[in-house]
Amino acid sequence: MKTGFNIESLPFGSGALAVIGVYILSMLAIGGLAWTKKQENSLSDFYLAGRNIGFLVLVLTLFATQYSGNTLLGFSGAAYRDGLGFIVSTHFMTAIIVAFLFIAPALSRLSREQEFITPGDYVFYRFRSHGLRIVITLLMVYALCNFTLAQLKTLGTVFEGVSQGRIPMWVGVIGLAVIMLVYESLGGMRSVAWTDVIQGVVLSVGFLLLIWLAWTQVGDLPSAVEKLSASPATRNKVTPPDAQGIRHWLSFILIVGLGGAIYPQAIQRIYAAKNTRILKKSLALMAFMPLATTLAAIAVGVIMAAHYPGLDGSAVGSEKSLVPSETVLPLLCREVMGASALGYWLVVIVFAAILAAVMSTTDSALLSMSSMVTHDLYGHYFYSGDDQAHLTRVGRWITWVLMIPIIWIALGYKGTLIQLLQLKFELLIQCAPAFYLGIHWKKLKASTTLAGIAIGLVITLMLNFSGELGLADQNHPSVLGFHSGMVGLAANLLVCSSDHFFGEKSA
Amino acid sequence: MVECLDMPDQTPAPLFPQTNNEKQFIDPGRKAWVWIGFAALFVGMLPVWPFKGNWFGLPAWAVFAIVMSFVVSAFSTFVILWVWQDPIEIRPRDLDP
Numbered sequence: 001m002k003t004g005f006n007i008e009s010l011p012f013g014s015g016a017l018a019v020i021g022v023y024i025l026s027m028l029a030i031g032g033l034a035w036t037k038k039q040e041n042s043l044s045d046f047y048l049a050g051r052n053i054g055f056l057v058l059v060l061t062l063f064a065t066q067y068s069g070n071t072l073l074g075f076s077g078a079a080y081r082d083g084l085g086f087i088v089s090t091h092f093m094t095a096i097i098v099a100f101l102f103i104a105p106a107l108s109r110l111s112r113e114q115e116f117i118t119p120g121d122y123v124f125y126r127f128r129s130h131g132l133r134i135v136i137t138l139l140m141v142y143a144l145c146n147f148t149l150a151q152l153k154t155l156g157t158v159f160e161g162v163s164q165g166r167i168p169m170w171v172g173v174i175g176l177a178v179i180m181l182v183y184e185s186l187g188g189m190r191s192v193a194w195t196d197v198i199q200g201v202v203l204s205v206g207f208l209l210l211i212w213l214a215w216t217q218v219g220d221l222p223s224a225v226e227k228l229s230a231s232p233a234t235r236n237k238v239t240p241p242d243a244q245g246i247r248h249w250l251s252f253i254l255i256v257g258l259g260g261a262i263y264p265q266a267i268q269r270i271y272a273a274k275n276t277r278i279l280k281k282s283l284a285l286m287a288f289m290p291l292a293t294t295l296a297a298i299a300v301g302v303i304m305a306a307h308y309p310g311l312d313g314s315a316v317g318s319e320k321s322l323v324p325s326e327t328v329l330p331l332l333c334r335e336v337m338g339a340s341a342l343g344y345w346l347v348v349i350v351f352a353a354i355l356a357a358v359m360s361t362t363d364s365a366l367l368s369m370s371s372m373v374t375h376d377l378y379g380h381y382f383y384s385g386d387d388q389a390h391l392t393r394v395g396r397w398i399t400w401v402l403m404i405p406i407i408w409i410a411l412g413y414k415g416t417l418i419q420l421l422q423l424k425f426e427l428l429i430q431c432a433p434a435f436y437l438g439i440h441w442k443k444l445k446a447s448t449t450l451a452g453i454a455i456g457l458v459i460t461l462m463l464n465f466s467g468e469l470g471l472a473d474q475n476h477p478s479v480l481g482f483h484s485g486m487v488g489l490a491a492n493l494l495v496c497s498s499d500h501f502f503g504e505k506s507a
Numbered sequence: 508m509v510e511c512l513d514m515p516d517q518t519p520a521p522l523f524p525q526t527n528n529e530k531q532f533i534d535p536g537r538k539a540w541v542w543i544g545f546a547a548l549f550v551g552m553l554p555v556w557p558f559k560g561n562w563f564g565l566p567a568w569a570v571f572a573i574v575m576s577f578v579v580s581a582f583s584t585f586v587i588l589w590v591w592q593d594p595i596e597i598r599p600r601d602l603d604p
Binding site: 084087090091094095097098101102103105106108109112221222223225226238239240241246249250253276280281283284287288290291295439440 | 532534535536537541545549552553554555561563564565566568569572573576577579580581583584586587588591593595
């Protein structure tokens with residue numbers, strides 16, 4: 001069994017570091033520019049860019065935030081392992097936009113009228129419950145911490161690889177984290193959104209290059225499919241999933257679709273749009289992004305599976321290497337880099353795109369975490385004043401403080417990128433009824449919603465750790481193909497529906 | 508100062524402000540036909556259909572799943588741009604020079 005391929009093995013030279021250096025300096029310059037464009041010292045200006053984000057910036061920040069390094073590295077690796085069965089990723093990314101339609105129209109309108117800053121503001125406005133606000137805020141902060149640490153792990157690995165090991169992973173993680181913290185502290189959402197414009201463009205170019213490189217340097221997709229079909233060992237990568245696999249598809253679509261749309265940073269971009277017309281146009285364009293992005297990653301994974309078999313196993317070898325199947329992209333890049341000078345620079349752009357994807361996702365998650373801790377927790381329960389300048393200063397400090405434990409965990413965490421993704425959604429999805437049902441069901445009460453969340457969490461965690469808790473022979477992260485989070489959500493929804501069918505008539 | 512956390516539930520706040528334009532606000536989330544349409548399309552996206560052979564060199568079931576994904580994207584765009592109506596799409600301040 002092959003042991004995988006390190007990014008460090010790619011022959012990056014000083015030119016690559018120079019490109020990365022220019023990219024990083026541009027981020028800092030944008031942060032400085034955003035500082036000069038500050039309108040006022042308020043949470044609304046810092047965390048929502050004054051609710052004045054225009055179409056181009058909104059589209060690119062939505063794109064850059066939603067598509068992370070996971071999409072490029074992790075998805076191509078998952079497609080390598082699962083073959084065409086990972087087309088489910090196109091569906092679940094599309095499902096996020098569909099799920100937005102359930103909440104965005106009413107939420108954007110409410111947020112303009114009531115001047116929401118965080119998802120917690122909507123929760124309190126709708127349910128008038130401090131307890132529910134705190135619980136949902138803590139769950140969302142947890143989900144974002146989980147998300148951020150996965151991105152930082154990727155960041156460090158990529159940077160270490162590009163530097164050929166000259167810059168250790170921990171230096172890369174801390175260094176790039178400090179860069180993000182600096183430009184975020186300077187301009188808040190403006191910095192994040194404006195850097196997302198550059199990151200979104202680089203990411204788009206990266207996706208296009210990726211599929212073009214794989215197709216031209218390794219082989220086209222039809223011949224890869226033919227090769228995989230010919231071998232009994234790999235035929236399963238091109239055949240449709242069985243009944244359990246189909247249930248798993250459905251579960252994946254629902255859990256990512258429903259969970260992705262209530263990511264705090266996604267909700268805050270609904271709040272930050274200049275107006276509804278711009279929000280609608282942005283979402284309409286985003287509806288087609290899954291086709292352009294995930295299909296590229298899937299094609300790369302399938303092409304590489306046909307031409308470089310044997311990387312399906314679990315991680316072995318150096319701690320510095322990713323799980324072998326997730327070295328698929330670096331392996332492709334090595335082939336391309338060795339072919340020509342043009343190939344070398346194209347790969348540098350691809351890795352710049354990965355860096356951009358990770359940084360754009362991380363900075364958005366970090367800013368959103370800071371907003372919730374500052375506004376929903378500190379501002380409402382530990383600070384009795386209303387000084388926006390004070391709260392904004394505290395928000396900047398909280399952003400720095402939050403990073404410390406996340407970096408510490410990221411430097412020691414082991415596991416595939418996809419597994420980290422699933423663990424986050426399992427818990428975040430329990431907040432879904434508060435948004436999807438809360439907006440449309442006037443009878444839904446805070447106490448019922450809290451009970452639903454509690455039951456959903458208990459079931460999800462019990463299934464995930466059933467083996468370790470002694471409840472079963474082994475852990476059950478899925479049941480009959482359905483993620484444990486979906487089983488928990490089903491129970492959660494059952495509890496919440498009791499208000500709708502048996503509750504008091506609304507006034 | 509920590510506020511009381513066990514504040515009793517109160518009557519939910521109105522979800523929509525009371526304005527003269529209320530009747531013209533159309534939320535696609537409240538349209539049954541929109542969600543029936545999406546449900547049908549999502550069922551269509553699942554690899555449950557008995558397609559055999561290859562289309563354009565790729566397994567037919569995979570091509571169909573991708574085509575359905577495109578249809579869902581197109582339907583989403585239609586719903587966003589033509590079904591979702593908000594009479595206050597542009598705020599007065601957006602028109603300021």
